[in-house]
Amino acid sequence: MRHVDPDRLVLLALGEVAADVAESGHVAHCVACRHDLDTTREVAEAGRRAQDLADLPPPPPRVWQRIAAATGVADQPEPVPAVTRPARPPRRSRLRVLALVAATAAAAVAVTLALPRLLDRPPAQAVAATADLAAVPAARTGASGVARVLGGDGGERLHLHVTGLPPDAGYYEVWLIDPDTSQMVSVGVLRAGGDELLPLPPTIDLRRYRLVDVSAEQYDGDVAHSGRSLLRGTLAS
Known part of the structure; x- marks a missing residue:
C-alpha cells in the first residue's frame, strides 16, 4: 500500500475520521507515516490545550494607536493583499508548515495577551x-x-x-x-x-x-x- 495521504493523516490526528484496516496496518509498519501521524497529533493536542484562548477579544484600539505613535506608521494596519494559493507542499513540508502555523498562532496569542499590559505599564520614574x-x-x-x-x-x-x-x-x-x-x-x-x-x-x-x-x-x-x-x-x- 502506498503512503497515507497527508490530508488523511491530518483528519486521523484530529479524530475526525477512523482509520480503516489497510491504513492501520500500513501506519503500524511504516516508520515515516507513523512519525507524521504522531507529529500531527502533538500539534492537534497543543491546539486543544489552547482552545480556551480561541475566543479572546481583539486588543483594544489603543494598542495599535500606541504602536503607531511609537513607530510612525499609519493609524490602522494596511489590509493584507490577496495572494494566489500556493501548490500543495510535499508530505513532510506540509506537516512542518502545520507545526509552524500552530507555533506562530501560540506566539500571536501570547503577544495579544501581553501587549495591553506592557503598553499600560506606567513609565519608569526617577x-x-x-x-x-x-x-x-x-x-x-x-x-x-x-x-x-x-x-x-x-x-x-x-x-x-x-x-x-x-x-x-x-x-x-x-x-x-x-x-x-x-x-x-x-x-x-x-x-x-x-x-x-x-x-x-x-x-x-x-x-x-x-x-x-x-x-x-x-x-x-x-x-x-x-x-x-x-x-x-x-x-x-
Whole structure:
C-alpha cells in the first residue's frame, strides 16, 4: 500500500475520521507515516490545550494607536493583499508548515495577551531620594522598610514598602518631619499590605521635611500625631 495521504493523516490526528484496516496496518509498519501521524497529533493536542484562548477579544484600539505613535506608521494596519494559493507542499513540508502555523498562532496569542499590559505599564520614574526605614526602639517591633521619592510629570510621590508591622486596631499614618523644628506634615495612610504610593504636596521642601515617620493611630478624630512612631528613616538623594 502506498503512503497515507497527508490530508488523511491530518483528519486521523484530529479524530475526525477512523482509520480503516489497510491504513492501520500500513501506519503500524511504516516508520515515516507513523512519525507524521504522531507529529500531527502533538500539534492537534497543543491546539486543544489552547482552545480556551480561541475566543479572546481583539486588543483594544489603543494598542495599535500606541504602536503607531511609537513607530510612525499609519493609524490602522494596511489590509493584507490577496495572494494566489500556493501548490500543495510535499508530505513532510506540509506537516512542518502545520507545526509552524500552530507555533506562530501560540506566539500571536501570547503577544495579544501581553501587549495591553506592557503598553499600560506606567513609565519608569526617577528616584529623587531614598530612606531606609527602621523600627523605633521604643516600639519594640521587627518592622522595616524603605521609602522612595519618585519624580514624574504628575508631581513627586512617596512610595513605601514596609514589612513586619504589628496588628493594630487603628491604622498607620505616614508623616514627613522637619527634624530641626519638629514640624510635620501628614502624607497619607499606609494600608495593611505595607505597599503604598502617596502623592506629595507640591509645595513641600524635602530638604527640610526629610524625616519619614510611620505612626500607629486610632480612630479617635484627632488628626495630630499620636506620639506612637513605629518606623523612621531620613531621606537622602
